[in-house]
Amino acid sequence: MEWHVKRFEELTAKELYRILAARVAVFVVEQNCSYHETDNKDEAAIHIYVKDNEQITAYARILPPGYAYEAPSIGRVLVEKEQRRTGLGAVLMKKALEITVNEWDAEKVMIQAQTQAKSFYEGCGFETVSEMYLEDNIPHEDMVWTRPL
Structure with missing residues (x-):
């Protein structure tokens, strides 16, 4: 497995296609959720992903x-179904x-977490800072990570 960290303009057309395909596979197809996957934020983002045999197995958008x-935020966090519960997400x-932290000297980082993944994010050091709310008919909570002193 090889990790990649790229800004939008550094992504090749093939990489962007594979990223979008992975995101649609998880967030639209697997979760049976119809929403606008392309939200005009990708161009400002840093994209981190790992691939195995040219397939994206884990991805996040910063x-x-x-x-x-x-504060800066991390979103579109996904791990391919076959790789879940292996530690890859952590x-x-x-x-x-x-x-x-390195890019913006961030003291805090925000996420919009699906409630079903709350314990995973807590294990990564995030704390809930909002009530549960529905986003695209899926329960979510805002969570924050605070950089240790």
Whole structure:
């Protein structure tokens, strides 16, 4: 497995296609959720992913401060179904947090977490900061990670 960290303009057409295909496979098809996957935030994002035999197996999108929240944020976090519960998601989040701290000297990082994944994010150091709300008919909670002193 090889990790990649790229800004939008560094992605090849093939890489972008594979990223979007992976996101649609998880968030639209697997979760049976119809929503606009392309939201005009990808161009500002840092994209982190790992691939195995040219297939994206884990991915996250890191947004700068002011795009989704006042603080930088991590979103579109996914791990391919066959790779879940292997520790790959925790490695992905650790790398995404490191990038966020290095890029913007972030004291805090926000996420919009699906409630069913709350315990996973808590294990990565995030704490809930909102009530549950529906986003595209899926329960979500806002969570924050605070950089240790």
